[in-house]
Amino acid sequence: METRNLICINCPLGCSLTVVTDDAGNVTVSGNTCQKGADYGRKEVTNPTRIVTSTVRVHHGRLPVVSVKTSSDIPKGKIRAVMDAIRSLSVSAPVAVGDILLPDAAGTGANVIATKNVEKLASEIQGSYDT
Amino acid sequence: MKPYDLIVIGGGPAGLAAAISAREAGVKEILILERDNEPGGILNQCIHNGFGLHTFGEELTGPEYAIRFIEQAKALQIPCKLNTMVLDLQDDGSGVKQVTAMNRQDGLLELTARCIILAMGCRERPRGALNIPGFRPAGVYTAGTAQRLVNMEGRMPGKEIVILGSGDIGLIMARRLTLEGAKVKAVAELMPYSGGLARNIVQCLEDYQIPLLLSHTVTDLHGKDRVTGVTLSQVDANSRPIPGTEQEISCDTLLLSCGLLPENELSDKLGVSLSPVTGGPEVNESLETNVPGVFACGNVLHVHDLVDYVSEEAARAGLHAAQYLKEKKRDSRDFSLPICPKDGIRYTVPQTVRPDCMDDTLLVRFRVGAVYSDCRIFVSLGDTCIQTLYKKKIAPGEMQQLTLKKADLAAASPSDSIIIRLEENVHGNA
Numbered sequence: 168m169e170t171r172n173l174i175c176i177n178c179p180l181g182c183s184l185t186v187v188t189d190d191a192g193n194v195t196v197s198g199n200t201c202q203k204g205a206d207y208g209r210k211e212v213t214n215p216t217r218i219v220t221s222t223v224r225v226h227h228g229r230l231p232v233v234s235v236k237t238s239s240d241i242p243k244g245k246i247r248a249v250m251d252a253i254r255s256l257s258v259s260a261p262v263a264v265g266d267i268l269l270p271d272a273a274g275t276g277a278n279v280i281a282t283k284n285v286e287k288l289a290s291e292i293q294g295s296y297d298t
Numbered sequence: 299m300k301p302y303d304l305i306v307i308g309g310g311p312a313g314l315a316a317a318i319s320a321r322e323a324g325v326k327e328i329l330i331l332e333r334d335n336e337p338g339g340i341l342n343q344c345i346h347n348g349f350g351l352h353t354f355g356e357e358l359t360g361p362e363y364a365i366r367f368i369e370q371a372k373a374l375q376i377p378c379k380l381n382t383m384v385l386d387l388q389d390d391g392s393g394v395k396q397v398t399a400m401n402r403q404d405g406l407l408e409l410t411a412r413c414i415i416l417a418m419g420c421r422e423r424p425r426g427a428l429n430i431p432g433f434r435p436a437g438v439y440t441a442g443t444a445q446r447l448v449n450m451e452g453r454m455p456g457k458e459i460v461i462l463g464s465g466d467i468g469l470i471m472a473r474r475l476t477l478e479g480a481k482v483k484a485v486a487e488l489m490p491y492s493g494g495l496a497r498n499i500v501q502c503l504e505d506y507q508i509p510l511l512l513s514h515t516v517t518d519l520h521g522k523d524r525v526t527g528v529t530l531s532q533v534d535a536n537s538r539p540i541p542g543t544e545q546e547i548s549c550d551t552l553l554l555s556c557g558l559l560p561e562n563e564l565s566d567k568l569g570v571s572l573s574p575v576t577g578g579p580e581v582n583e584s585l586e587t588n589v590p591g592v593f594a595c596g597n598v599l600h601v602h603d604l605v606d607y608v609s610e611e612a613a614r615a616g617l618h619a620a621q622y623l624k625e626k627k628r629d630s631r632d633f634s635l636p637i638c639p640k641d642g643i644r645y646t647v648p649q650t651v652r653p654d655c656m657d658d659t660l661l662v663r664f665r666v667g668a669v670y671s672d673c674r675i676f677v678s679l680g681d682t683c684i685q686t687l688y689k690k691k692i693a694p695g696e697m698q699q700l701t702l703k704k705a706d707l708a709a710a711s712p713s714d715s716i717i718i719r720l721e722e723n724v725h726g727n728a
């Protein structure tokens with residue numbers, strides 16, 4: 168039997184979870200205040216995952232970078248590999264929220280998607296910086 | 299020029315939610331003034347996830363959360379002037395407020411409004427407010443400045459980083475900079491507990507084995523042109539450095555995450571009275587300041603941990619502004635009861651309640667002054683206890699809330715006050 172004390176990270180309440188894995192491999196979670204907490208506690212001792220957020224270079228955009236996230240949580244051990252993939256990526260404006268910038272990042276099955284709109288730089292459309 | 303019904307100062311999460319709810323409550327002429335080149339405020343640089351769980355029931359990043367409100371404001375055709383800096387707010391007592399602002403299109407703008415919602419947010423405590431000795435080398439940034447550089451401008455502030463203060467932005471930047479290839483050597487926190495949310499300690503430090511040094515502070519900053527290192531010292535119970543505990547850590551960047559200060563220079567000009575504890579306006583149950591028709595919400599009122607709570611609070615401010623404009627909720631007997639925080643409770647928002655003007659229930663948010671366990675919070679009207687609340691653990695970094703019931707205040711007289719206090723170890727050794 169193994170007991171682990173965790174802090175739930177699903178929301179800022181940060182519930183104190185007690186996760187017990189018995190000898191038969193059955194996992195019980197207590198201390199949670201919602202189903203998400205129970206799911207997290209179970210997952211954290213069997214297959215811990217995280218959503219990764221970062222930025223991707225944008226060419227000709229209103230901003231030089233666009234914020235991105237993985238479309239679903241990925242195994243904790245794959246964070247480095249996903250970050251390497253994100254850092255070697257660059258895209259051209261315009262970028263819209265929800266655009267898939269990289270499918271199946273580092274073989275995780277999760278897509279890297281934009282979380283912000285980055286329009287094309289106005290000066291390149293209108294030929295003037297002075298608007 | 300005809301006065302606006304409502305001018306909202308600031309187009310961040312608070313300003314947007316306030317304007318949206320005012321419009322939905324029937325306010326016609328609304329204008330949002332925003333100094334940045336896009337609405338959304340600080341959410342635009344908060345690219346991490348964890349926003350919106352309470353508001354939308356799903357986990358969003360900051361920019362995604364902002365877009366939902368921006369789209370709503372657009373759909374409701376609420377005008378927002380961007381790149382516009384508000385310089386002055388005045389109230390001559392006539393009921394119409396003067397707003398002086400400027401931008402590159404309009405030049406100097408002199409606007410008037412019957413009602414104002416303050417939603418200017420907060421800013422970070424800078425190095426100058428922290429008494430850190432040493433030269434003034436390059437490489438000292440507030441955590442939020444570094445966040446903007448990395449997440450919006452695509453630049454790294456340095457390679458080897460020490461963070462002073464364990465506020466949420468500092469913790470989030472520890473992870474962010476690590477993911478971008480920097481080495482975050484330590485997070486030093488003056489207090490014996492972290493000022494950040496538990497989830498950020500787990501996700502941003504523990505996941506990446508970044509040490510959190512509690513009861514530590516920076517006692518020297520090395521380097522003349524560029525930071526070359528810092529000296530960290532342990533501090534005693536009175537936050538005084540303990541001689542002999544110094545350790546030097548080489549780094550090229552020091553980030554400061556040492557607290558947020560509501561940005562109330564404009565409120566001050568308007569004659570709004572500010573709380574010395576929160577740094578924000580003192581407000582009543584309607585989130586209205588001492589200046590009639592001037593409301594406040596979001597981080598300008600008091601610093602929040604959760605944007606969801608900002609949106610909720612701001613929506614109430616918008617609704618109350620709409621009610622003010624309709625001149626409802628005025629009552630002959632509208633005396634005001636102060637809410638007095640005592641014994642471990644640091645502050646409450648609102649600070650006063652007019653029982654006759656409140657809805658059936660009123661959400662009161664508060665923070666405690668230290669970490670307490672096994673504690674009970676007592677709410678009393680004069681000598682009569684009207685509510686208790688049990689908390690297994692309570693920390694200054696996590697805002698608390700309770701709901702006051704109008705029925706419980708029915709017996710109140712104008713000389714009463716509402717007292718909120720905390721008792722620790724209520725179960726003793728049991």
